[in-house]
Amino acid sequence: MFKKVLIITYYWPPSGGAGVQRWLKMSKYLSEYGWEPIIYTPENAAYPIIDHSLEKDVVHGMKILRLPIWEPYDMYKKFVGRKKEEAVYSGFLSENKPRSFTEKLSIWIRGNLFIPDARCFWIEPSIKYLTNEIKKNPVDAIISSGTPHSMHLIALGIKKKLNIPWLADFRDPWTTIDFYNQLMLTRWADAKHHR
Template sequence: MKKVLIITYYWPPSGGISVLRALKIAKYLREFGWEPVIFTAENAHYPYYDESGFVDIPEGITVIKHPIIEPFKVFKWLTGRKKEDALNSIVQVRDKKQNFLDKLGIWVRGNFFIPDARSLWIKPSVKYLKKHLKENPVDAIFSDGPPHTNNRIAYFLSKELGIPWLADFQDPWTQADYYQMMYITKTAHKIHSKMEQGVFQQAKKITIASPTWKKDLESIGAKNVDVIYYGYDEDDFKDLVKNQEGEYFDIVHIGLLGIDRNPVGLVEILSKIKSDRKIRVILAGQVDQQVKKELGGNKNVEVVYKGIISRKESLQLAMEAHLLLLPLNKANNAEGRLPGKLYEYLRTYNPILCLGKSNGDAAKIINKCKIGSSFEYEDIKGIRNFIEDLIQKPNSINVDKKEIETYSNKKQTQKISNYLNEIHEQ
């Protein structure tokens, strides 16, 4: 069986959505003729921890770990955060009003830690892996970014050892929405861009998470680019139960809810809907403090904050929802934004309300799967009519389950294996 080295910073016990890309690919690769070899960080500082991911690691798989130095402890101390606080992107989700030290931290991160805060891991990892791979050869490399530190490690290995490389992008690099929020100077931008172009030139294959972002990457020089969706894993839904009984009509959102996805006016819309059932909004995950302030301004609609809960609890909550909320980033590249939660929403077969670009990639997938509707944030009438119709006719949505199956992790991994075969045979 051919071997592929998967370079990924995120690996169990990491929680959150970012770990699932490489983990689910590794889970199913053997079925398509490739043996995954994992390279990941030892003593990594993950935003969330979730032990449930260990169940997906294939039996007998080789996992190589190498120490990493990360600046997050210093940043937390500098900004007055507690040691145990989850630290996600502070440009998107803020637990307090952004102050000078927060802005300074963002500026330092964007201009001195290039390509990202894990950059100190690059040189020691390349040195270690060059020796390891000479003694334990592989047939291809797969790297998954962000963090794009993963792609930098793969770049050097592929260039110096001549191993064919597939570079995967969960999010873009210089075209990412949060990249624009990081106070990056012209000098730092040139360095970021040069590194990004290096990936385009060295990688034999590039994959990215959405069709629009594929076109965006091609517009700045990337070649041989294809789409690999996040997908969902059927195994994650085996023990979940759909129970939608009760006095409430529950609208559920799981995951980060940042200032860039603030569903302004949603609670006010809900308060004007006439219904025999009480309407409740349930939010699981980190929520920006400004978003909380605006959502809590109406006494007629109950808003429940679950905080950070386990992945299994999140999926169960989504299964019980009468409506799943999917607000997209208000950003220049929002047309291509396909959050990982979208595919898990699809698999619940529950209706989805998407807020964002009505002609974006998410809207197209939702329409194709016949599972909901998408509206611009400002379309108050459309949003209200959609929710009212759903409350009155809860079984009116006829989901295309066969179409949803095309987004499974297994199907996406089969595509990855085909690309690995292509670059190995070149």
């Protein structure tokens, strides 16, 4: 009998790029080790890269849970004058190019008010949804994959409510990322974590 693992990831096909690869590939082989993966991902994510060819790598019949997410990037694009269909890459915070006042203001808002990232509005609805889902269909473990780091806060919330073992997969750096020192809360966070 398989154990069940809930994998919380923002990036899942049709997302393309590097962020989707690790858990898309690992989920294919978990059954060989006695684990049935259940994927939780946004229903309407704003992926910067779309690659429908990756959908063929999703194991047939795999359970995929989806919940709508509010993406602030549409608002950002309007504010800075970008086209609606234009992709916003997560690295836009660290792009080394001249910026307009509205772009600078948008970056400041993103880096200092959307904590830990722009997907923070998905945390509470996801905890509520997944807590109800897991009570009906229990899992044996949770894996969260970030960035975005909001995925880890979703997993933490579920762990606290249901006491399920949790593994956090930090794919990208949090405090060594190139724009870290530009954030308003950096000094406070560093002081708190170095006590």
